[in-house]
Structure formats: structure tokens, C-alpha cells
Amino acid sequence: MIARIIMIFYYLLCLFFVFITLKNLIEEKTSRDRVILYFLILIPFILRLLRFK
Amino acid sequence: MSRTTARFKIITALIFLIFLIAGGWPLKKHRDFPVEIVCGPGVTDIKKLSDFFPALKGSVADTYVFVLEGKEPGGKALIMGNTHANEPEGLLSVAIMIENAVVEKGTLYLIPFFNRSASLNTRPGEGYPLYFSITTPWGKKTFRMGNRDASPLDQWPDPDIYIHYPEKQMLSYLDIRNTNRTWPGRKNGLPMEQVTYAAMELLRQEKVDLAIDLHGAETMFPVTNCIVAPEKSMRIATLASLTVKSMEGFENHLESSPEKFRGLSHREIGDYSETLPFLLEAPIPFLDQPTGPKTEKLFLDGQDEFLLSLAKRKKLFVPYDESGWPLEKRVGQHLSVSLEIIRQYSRKTPARAIIIKNVPRYAEVVRNGVGYYFHNPAEAEMDKVIKH
Numbered sequence: 001m002i003a004r005i006i007m008i009f010y011y012l013l014c015l016f017f018v019f020i021t022l023k024n025l026i027e028e029k030t031s032r033d034r035v036i037l038y039f040l041i042l043i044p045f046i047l048r049l050l051r052f053k
Numbered sequence: 054m055s056r057t058t059a060r061f062k063i064i065t066a067l068i069f070l071i072f073l074i075a076g077g078w079p080l081k082k083h084r085d086f087p088v089e090i091v092c093g094p095g096v097t098d099i100k101k102l103s104d105f106f107p108a109l110k111g112s113v114a115d116t117y118v119f120v121l122e123g124k125e126p127g128g129k130a131l132i133m134g135n136t137h138a139n140e141p142e143g144l145l146s147v148a149i150m151i152e153n154a155v156v157e158k159g160t161l162y163l164i165p166f167f168n169r170s171a172s173l174n175t176r177p178g179e180g181y182p183l184y185f186s187i188t189t190p191w192g193k194k195t196f197r198m199g200n201r202d203a204s205p206l207d208q209w210p211d212p213d214i215y216i217h218y219p220e221k222q223m224l225s226y227l228d229i230r231n232t233n234r235t236w237p238g239r240k241n242g243l244p245m246e247q248v249t250y251a252a253m254e255l256l257r258q259e260k261v262d263l264a265i266d267l268h269g270a271e272t273m274f275p276v277t278n279c280i281v282a283p284e285k286s287m288r289i290a291t292l293a294s295l296t297v298k299s300m301e302g303f304e305n306h307l308e309s310s311p312e313k314f315r316g317l318s319h320r321e322i323g324d325y326s327e328t329l330p331f332l333l334e335a336p337i338p339f340l341d342q343p344t345g346p347k348t349e350k351l352f353l354d355g356q357d358e359f360l361l362s363l364a365k366r367k368k369l370f371v372p373y374d375e376s377g378w379p380l381e382k383r384v385g386q387h388l389s390v391s392l393e394i395i396r397q398y399s400r401k402t403p404a405r406a407i408i409i410k411n412v413p414r415y416a417e418v419v420r421n422g423v424g425y426y427f428h429n430p431a432e433a434e435m436d437k438v439i440k441h
Contacts, residue, residue: 003243007209025062032061039069043076051206052077052084053175 014045021045083183084173084206087440088196090148090165091428095121095155095411099439102164105258106240106251113170113207114244117441118255119151119163121409127159128405130263130395131256131328134164136233136318138171138199139181142335142380143267145196146387149426150412159399159407162255166441167266168232168248170203180347187353187380189424191432198352202230208244218242220315228316233266233332236321249321256328262405263398264330265391266318269337269383272360272369276308280390281332283310283323289401290331293393297386301415304372305333305390329398333390335383336371354379385418 025038047053092099098120103110105118132150134143147165154161166172175183175198186193205211208230215229216222218239228234230245238250256264270277282290287309294305310319310332322330338355339347345357356377364373371378392412399406413426430438 001241003208010210028062029055029058032058035058035062035065039065042069043073046073047077047080048206050077050081052080053206 011049014048018042018045018049079183080175080177083175083197084204086184086195086197088166088172089194089430090439090441091152091430091433092119092437092439093152093154093411093428095153095161096151097122102248102251102255105254106247108240109244109247109251112244113173114168114203114248116164116166116169116248117439119165121150121154121156121161121163123156123158123160123408125158125408128262128398128402128407129160129162129259130265130398130407131162131164131252131261132265132267132391133167133252133318134267135169135172135199136167136266137201137231137268138166138168138174138197139176139201139340140267140269140335140337141185141196141198142269142337142383142387143167144172145187145380145384145423146267146391149384149388149418149423150409152428153411153413153426155410157408157410159405160259161407161409162259162261164252167252168199168203168245169441170207170244171201171230171232172197172199173207174200174202174204176200182347182349182352185349185352187424187427188422189427189429191429194424194427202227203232203245205230217315218246222313222315224316233268233318234316236316236318237325249318253322253326256322256326261326261328262402262407263395264318264322264328265394266330266332267387267391268332268334269340270334271341272336272338272371272373272378273341273343273363275370277334277336278304278371278386279306279308279334280394281308281310281317281319281334283319283330285323286319286329286331289329289394289397292397293390296393296397297389297415301389303382303386303389303415305386308334331394333387335386336378337383338373338378352380355383380423381419382415384423385413385415388412388418389415 134147239246319332
């Protein structure tokens, strides 16, 4: 039961990181390097949220 | 934000989406891909692990237990495949038994996907194929290639250090998802501990005499091509090893189950139940580190030039030549050794004998191929086809 609650927290954590990364991505105005970096950071979090990997 | 930056973001987002779909979709398809098993004439009942431990009901970890009960009462044996789902020789051997075996005396419990979550897991980081196919008389039969451990999608997070229950030995964090380190299991533990707990309940409730756990190991690892057994199973293991060598002409040496290495089926089943445990290891060149690409072909024929070069330098623990170590030999030896263990036990304790017919032995599987023993699901009655 505790393990399941911790697992749910991990998914919420993923969701949080997706949210702040997208927020930073949208607000980024100059650096193209950072845009690419934000997209790369998003990949594992999205794969986990979609339960692909 | 300038128009150029906005355009750059849109283009990058599209490229990102293409990568996400190209990389993620095959993994999703693999997780949803059903492996079909056709119930043969010997299957008398189909249960699930949750029938022995209801907490597993509805979870990904719950898995089928095929029961083959003879007309005459006798002993009972459990055979498990895919404890490690990247060693599918066990799954194939158990599937051949489900599709063909007829039990005349005693009862056989068969679990083809012991760690079902691991069978839904992948190992793309090491270049493993997602599937492998076997040629049958009616076409190709495709199986998922799984991973050694349960998927983190089903059990997460891992602890920093895995402390085994109940022996309190410290093991690698990863082994909390390895169903050959979580025996004898824990009722209120993590899902993989519950899987082994459910199997222990099966052994205890049904008073099972023998438990055989089918595995495979690297050719460079000393515990390969062998039967691992604790003290209480050693007599039967010795007789089985000597008999297959003299009667069927293949080597299958003995390894003693270490008392101080906890969590393994060949140790804990023996220590925590009346059942006699055995673990069989077939050599799988595909699992070795210094090989060429991890292709489906390497998995099937076990031929690799780097291993051949190492064999010439006597670095392998099994005889190895240009013919490799094909799947037929690996599955054939699992079937023969399992049957021989059951036969030796039956000779020793006639009141608890288990008599099984129609399961091919080593020479037949090597001659006919593994696919020869699988039935076409398209031609079988719908209620006889189990998708898992």
C-alpha cells in the first residue's frame, strides 16, 4: 500500500516536471540550445506518464 | 518572442513528436502484444496465481497456472518458465508441455509467464530485439522478448538497497524486481515479493512435491548448463544429471545451492516448504556480453564469432563450435531434464509418482525443431487459446 502511494507520488512528480519544463519552454525567448534541451528533458517524463517505458 | 524563435520551437516540437512516437509506440505495442498458447488435451483446469493469494487479483503480476491432472492420484510438480523473461527457453518448454502433455498419474502445474511484468518489459538499451519468432509447420509464432526484471511501470521506485525478507540479507536494489531474488516472498510486500509468496502458497496449499524453475545463463558464467539443487534435492538431481548424460548424450552438471545466498528459488522453496526445488540453467550465447549484435538470429541459433574465438582460448564454460548453441538444444535439454527429475522422483516414491506422456525429449526437439510442437491458434477452439 505504501509502495503504491509512493508510486503515485512519482507520477505526480513526473507531471510537475513536465509542467515546469513546458512553462520554461514557452517562456524561452532567445536561446535555441535551451529549447532543444527542454524537449530532450521532456522525453523520459512523457514516456513514463504515458506508461510506454 | 521573435517570429524566428517561434518557428524554431514549432519545428523542434514536430521533430520531438516524431522521435517520441517512433521510439515510444513500438514499446507500447510490445506491452500490449498477446502471446497465444493453445491448451492441449491434458489441460484440466486453468487457474491464476491470485487463486492462491487473492491480493494479486487484477494486477499485471497475476499470471496463469495451467493444471494437468491425471486420472490416477499421485505426486504433484510445478514447472515455471520466464522467471527471467530474457531467458525464454523456460517459457517455450512450459508452453510445449501445455500444448502437448497428457498426465496419466499425479498433477502438473505449469506457469509459462512466472514474472509476467518482466515479459512486458524491454531491454532496448542493450539492443535486444522486442520479439522473436519461431518457424512452425503452419507459419511463424511470435513471442515477446522480455527483460530480467519486472517493469518499473509496475513496481517503482526501487529501494537504495534491497533487504531480503525474511533473511535480511542486503542485495542489489535492482533485485527487488527480480523474481529469483524475492523468494519466499512477503504477503504485504512489493508486487514481485507477492508473486513469489503466491507461488509458495500454491506449493503449500496443493502439497506440491517438486518445483522446477527454468532459466538460462551466459556461456561465460560458470553456473550454466546445469541443475542447481539444495541438499534435500541433490540425490534426485544427481540421478537426473547422470541419466541424461548416459541415455541422451548431453552434459548437465550439478551445482549446489549456496546456503548463504538468499532469495533464490532453489534455496528458499526448499527451506520454507516441503517441496524439493530444482533450477535448470541452459546456456544462452545471446546473454553473453562479448558478442556481436543482439539479433533475433543470435538468440535462435546461438552462433557468434566472438564467442567462438573465446571458446578456442578456453574462456567458456560449455563446449562451443561453429554450430553455436541453438534454441532446439536449449529447450530440448530443459524438457529432458525436467522429465528426468520427475521420473527419478517417481521411481523413488511410487505412491507419489507423476506419469507424463507426449512431451518430446532432447533428441526429438533437436531433430524436429521447437516450432514443430506448437499448434495453430487460428485452428483451435476459441476457448482453448489463452492470450497472455
